[in-house]
Amino acid sequence: MDIIRVLLVDDHPIVRQGVRSVLANHPDVNVVGEAESAATLFACLDSVKPDVILLDVRMPGPNGIEITQRLKREYPQIKIIVLSTYDDDEFLLGALRAGAEGYLLKSASAQVLASAVRQVAHGERLLSPTLITKVMREFQELSKDKTRADSGLTDQELSVLRMIAAGATNKEIAEKLYWSEVTVKRKVQDILEKMGVANRAQAVAEAAKRGLL
Numbered sequence: 001m002d003i004i005r006v007l008l009v010d011d012h013p014i015v016r017q018g019v020r021s022v023l024a025n026h027p028d029v030n031v032v033g034e035a036e037s038a039a040t041l042f043a044c045l046d047s048v049k050p051d052v053i054l055l056d057v058r059m060p061g062p063n064g065i066e067i068t069q070r071l072k073r074e075y076p077q078i079k080i081i082v083l084s085t086y087d088d089d090e091f092l093l094g095a096l097r098a099g100a101e102g103y104l105l106k107s108a109s110a111q112v113l114a115s116a117v118r119q120v121a122h123g124e125r126l127l128s129p130t131l132i133t134k135v136m137r138e139f140q141e142l143s144k145d146k147t148r149a150d151s152g153l154t155d156q157e158l159s160v161l162r163m164i165a166a167g168a169t170n171k172e173i174a175e176k177l178y179w180s181e182v183t184v185k186r187k188v189q190d191i192l193e194k195m196g197v198a199n200r201a202q203a204v205a206e207a208a209k210r211g212l213l
Contacts, residue, residue, distance in 0.1 A: 002028065003028060003029070003030050004028060004029050004030065004051050004052060004117055004118065004121045005030055005032045005048070005049060005050045005051045005052070006023060006029055006030065006031050006032065006050055006051070006052050006053070006054060006117060007031075007032060007033045007034070007035065007041070007044070007045075007048055007050035007052075007053045007054070008020060008031060008033070008034045008035070008054050009034075009035045009036075009041050009053055009054065009055045009056060009059075009064075009067070010034075010036065010054075010055075010056040010059070010083070011036045011037060011056065011059040011060060012056075013036070015056070015106070016034045016036075019031075019054060019083075019113070020034070022110040022113055022114065023113070023114060023117070025110070025114075026114045028118070029114060029117055029118070032048045032049070032050055033047075033048035033050065036059075037059060037060060037061055038059070038061050038062040038066075038067050038070075039061070041053075041067065042070075045075060045078075050078060051078070051079060051121050052078070052079045052080070052081060052117050052120055052121050053071070053078055053079070053080050053081070054081050054083050054117070055067060055068065055080055055081065055082050055083065055100075056082075056083055056084065057082050057083070057084040057091050057095060058084070058091075064082050064084070064091075064095060065082075065091070065094040065095055065098050066098075068080050068082065068095060068098035068099055068100050069098045069099070071099075072098065072099035079101045079102075079120045079121060080099070080100045080101055080102070080120075081100065081101065081102035081103070081104055081116055081117065081120055081126075082095040082100045082102065082103045082104070083104055083105075083106055084103070084104075084105060084106065085105065085106050085107075092127075101120045101124075101125050101126070102116055102119075102120050102125060102126045102127065103126075103127050104116055104126075104127075148212065151194070151195070151210060151212055152194050153191065153194055153195075153212070156187075157187065157190065157191050157194070158212065160173060160177075160184070160187050160188065160191060161191055161203065161204075161207055161212065161213070162213060163176065164188070164191075164200050164203060164204060165204045165207060165208075165213050170184045170185055170188065188200065191203060195207070
């Protein structure tokens with residue numbers, strides 16, 4: 001049986017004690033050390049040689065995100081699970097962007113925590129189930145941003161395109177944007193040319209197909 005070496009990093013001794021006691025019930029997981037700060041963490045890394053680090057996101061000095069960034073530069077082989085009481089986007093997405101393999105809330109059950117250590121040690125990535133929706137939402141927003149950027153349309157042109165899709169006439173668009181109808185016609189023609197279509201109906205259909213609406 002392969003033993004997974006785990007290092008606990010949290011500035012609260014009672015949290016470290018609790019996590020240690022939970023993992024002590026799993027013979028394939030061995031807590032090889034504890035650290036209460038970035039300084040003590042990096043001071044002991046070479047001696048304890050952990051496979052997985054359970055890392056608090058908020059601590060005095062460098063926080064868990066900053067520590068993760070440094071660990072990924074200097075010890076890329078070590079897997080990192082960020083443990084946090086916070087489920088806000090800033091910490092969650094910051095940790096994942098920094099390279100953490102997992103993000104778990106401290107409210108996770110003992111069984112989930114042990115399973116997470118095993119999964120990450122074997123190359124998998126994981127999130128607390130309640131956080132998956134947040135990540136999916138962020139992914140969808142990034143996908144939309146890329147789609148808009150790839151379209152070649154400006155924000156102004158996208159706004160006009162949405163009004164066209166809503167059935168607005170050139171006159172209505174002109175009134176809403178305080179433009180002349182001549183300006184609207186020119187802008188619509190620019191949109192058609194950029195999208196490679198012949199008319200407004202085709203533009204709407206193509207925009208829907210590309211996810212621009």
